[in-house]
Amino acid sequence: MRLPPILVYVLRRLAIGLVVLFGISAVAFSMAYLLPSDPVTSRYPDITNEQRAEMRRQMGLDQPLVVQYARYMESVFRGEFGRSFGTGNSVVQDLAQRIPATLELASFGIAFGVLVGIPLGLVAAVRRGKPTDHLVRVVNIAIQSVPAFWLGVVLIFLLYFQWRLVPSPIGRLSPMFISPPPVTGFLTIDALLAGKPDIAFAALRQLMLPALVLGLGVVSPLARITRSAMGESLGEDYVTFGRALGLRPRQVVLGDAFRGALVPIVTTLGFVVANVLAGAAIVETVFAWPGIGRYAVTAITTSDMAPVSTCILLIASSVAVTNLIVDLSYALIDPRIRHEYAR
Amino acid sequence: MGEKLFEIQNLSIDTRRGGVTRRIVENMNLAVERGQIYGLVGESGSGKSISMMASVGLAAPGLLVRSGEVGFGGRRLPASDQKGLRGNLSHGVSLLFQNAKGALSPFLTTGRQVERVLAQRKVPKPARPKEITELFRLVGLNFADLGEKYPHQISGGQAQRVAMACAMASNPALLIADEPTTALDVTTERELLRFLTRICRERDMAIVLIAHNLSLVSEYCSGLSIMHAGQVVEEGALRSIFATPLHPYTKGLIAAVPDVDEPHELVPLEGSVWGGRNDIVRCRFSHRCPHVRARCEAGLPPAIARGGHQVHCVLYEGEAA
Ligand SMILES: Nc1ncnc2c1ncn2[C@@H]1O[C@H](COP(=O)(O)OP(=O)(O)O)[C@@H](O)[C@H]1O
Ligand code: SF4
Ligand SMILES: [Mg+2]
Numbered sequence: 279m280r281l282p283p284i285l286v287y288v289l290r291r292l293a294i295g296l297v298v299l300f301g302i303s304a305v306a307f308s309m310a311y312l313l314p315s316d317p318v319t320s321r322y323p324d325i326t327n328e329q330r331a332e333m334r335r336q337m338g339l340d341q342p343l344v345v346q347y348a349r350y351m352e353s354v355f356r357g358e359f360g361r362s363f364g365t366g367n368s369v370v371q372d373l374a375q376r377i378p379a380t381l382e383l384a385s386f387g388i389a390f391g392v393l394v395g396i397p398l399g400l401v402a403a404v405r406r407g408k409p410t411d412h413l414v415r416v417v418n419i420a421i422q423s424v425p426a427f428w429l430g431v432v433l434i435f436l437l438y439f440q441w442r443l444v445p446s447p448i449g450r451l452s453p454m455f456i457s458p459p460p461v462t463g464f465l466t467i468d469a470l471l472a473g474k475p476d477i478a479f480a481a482l483r484q485l486m487l488p489a490l491v492l493g494l495g496v497v498s499p500l501a502r503i504t505r506s507a508m509g510e511s512l513g514e515d516y517v518t519f520g521r522a523l524g525l526r527p528r529q530v531v532l533g534d535a536f537r538g539a540l541v542p543i544v545t546t547l548g549f550v551v552a553n554v555l556a557g558a559a560i561v562e563t564v565f566a567w568p569g570i571g572r573y574a575v576t577a578i579t580t581s582d583m584a585p586v587s588t589c590i591l592l593i594a595s596s597v598a599v600t601n602l603i604v605d606l607s608y609a610l611i612d613p614r615i616r617h618e619y620a621r
Numbered sequence: 622m623g624e625k626l627f628e629i630q631n632l633s634i635d636t637r638r639g640g641v642t643r644r645i646v647e648n649m650n651l652a653v654e655r656g657q658i659y660g661l662v663g664e665s666g667s668g669k670s671i672s673m674m675a676s677v678g679l680a681a682p683g684l685l686v687r688s689g690e691v692g693f694g695g696r697r698l699p700a701s702d703q704k705g706l707r708g709n710l711s712h713g714v715s716l717l718f719q720n721a722k723g724a725l726s727p728f729l730t731t732g733r734q735v736e737r738v739l740a741q742r743k744v745p746k747p748a749r750p751k752e753i754t755e756l757f758r759l760v761g762l763n764f765a766d767l768g769e770k771y772p773h774q775i776s777g778g779q780a781q782r783v784a785m786a787c788a789m790a791s792n793p794a795l796l797i798a799d800e801p802t803t804a805l806d807v808t809t810e811r812e813l814l815r816f817l818t819r820i821c822r823e824r825d826m827a828i829v830l831i832a833h834n835l836s837l838v839s840e841y842c843s844g845l846s847i848m849h850a851g852q853v854v855e856e857g858a859l860r861s862i863f864a865t866p867l868h869p870y871t872k873g874l875i876a877a878v879p880d881v882d883e884p885h886e887l888v889p890l891e892g893s894v895w896g897g898r899n900d901i902v903r904c905r906f907s908h909r910c911p912h913v914r915a916r917c918e919a920g921l922p923p924a925i926a927r928g929g930h931q932v933h934c935v936l937y938e939g940e941a942a
Contacts, residue, residue, distance in 0.1 A: 406682070407682075475772045505727050514723065515723035515724045516723060516724055516725060516726045516727065517789075518679060518718070518724070519716070519718060519724035519725070519784065520726065521679055521707070521710070522677070522679060522710055522715065522718075523710065523711060523715065523716075523717035523738050523741070523787055523788065523791065524707075524710035524711020524712070524738075524791060525711075525737065525738070525741055525742060526741070529737070529741075533726075534728065538727070538728075539729050541666075572672060611728075612727065612728065613727065613728065613771045613773070614727055614771070614773050617771075617773070617774070
């Protein structure tokens, strides 16, 4: 039986991805293990040494690192990621609750970054060297030089405390509203599906500010790569020939030139997604957003080992999956790459 | 004399880089008749591409079109109105480039590329497949073989033919072909040019054939302009120029054409790059010319009609035609 070449490519990539994740799991595990504080002590600061030793023995912490890792991997393969001391729940349960919150926040943030960053870069490329181009550059530098947490705090201060333009930063939905039954996990969409536009709007208002702060970090890198990649592809012979054939500028600039610039843009977007996941930890903390970023930060500060290593694994997997999607999208964008993969 | 189709008058183009302005096309004139194959020859860097691109509104950003007028059909526009000139594209003017593989969009099948030119011309969808097949046949390709292929899957010669099909899809009266065969091997080159000239006769289409190969042009063209360092030095009927070349530069070129069948390219000679200042208007051949005199550097050399053509050189001043 012969599989379609593109499927072979995907399977090969997935196999490599699994091996990489295996390596990362080891790193994740040792990182959790190497955290400076001791999980038992940070949980129960007032116990005696005997009690502590007994607890460590119960938890398997007295075993050599390799044994602990082997046990850990064994349970991972059974789909058990341990229990959080902090919440008392299984990590899987905790994550299932929090992943949609982070996904919704990240999706809106990235969408904002893409919808602002790419057009900014496009305009700058088309107006290269003109005042618009310089303006875009200044805006970029301004955005880049503002740290996300600082911007978050300032925006909360101005827009909430001063002007009451946004609701208080207390997570995904004000307690005045009842959460819609979960379908997609996105409150905005679920509320619409439940026929509750007022709740969808309330959720959107909560989401706006953190998504903006998170998305701003995406704007500059995307605008910059779009400008430079477009600058290059606008000079390609096929763009000149398209113009020479009398094709509409929109067709030439957005059809051919933009498509020619899309591979580096998507590559950058892939990097940016990893940054967004890191940025989510800060933004979620500032906005009391109940997502995995805040969960991971809490777990790290309390030496809650199971959530820490699982979060690291989760973030690593999502980066790996993002990379795979990025590579596959090359094939969609450019037939030359498609035929390369198919070989 | 046929009906005049395309005319460039007084075209001057500057570039500015690092605060230095250079004139790269100076006072250029060109006139092409309906259905005529016209050669534009000059060594590499003499301003052939730039002047023709500017004449259709595709001057590269950063180039400064200082003066000139372009007439096409009945329409005359100042050369500085690049946007207006672009209006001629797909309304009678088409182009071909040297690098055909790079000129085709890498993202579309060859058939799609031709189709979108037809769409631009508002050919209704149901009528397009037949017209595409027609156009492929016109340029000697089989749509069934190549129509679904991408540019990277076909040869350079095939790509140039697809580019031709795209160019022909708007049914142009003028085709500006900028060294369309330079990237191809000699056999493919001949094939393509024979082919181009046949289409030209069948469709009464004029061609401006840009080349740096004089023997090639001499085979196909009836009119000729010779450029040197941004100036046209001699222009008019090809036969007249070959019979009695007047400009010292042209004389050198024609003497150097050994045999029609042997491709001969104009390689930039030593000292060919224009190194003079741009605010001094003069014959730009003077630093290479054996007949140079004071008058040559005192202004633009006069245009003097002689036989079936014109020469720009002070040597012929005062002589009656
Ligand atoms: N985009 C540009 N900006 C500035 N100068 C250019 C540009 N393109 C070409 N030139 C210069 O203009 C001159 C003429 O170029 P070109 O018309 O391409 O020559 P040809 O087609 O005769 O080989 C050359 O000296 C070249 O360096
Ligand atoms: S104008 Fe003078 S320098 Fe120029 S070609 Fe004629 S004789 Fe030579
Ligand atoms: Mg050229």
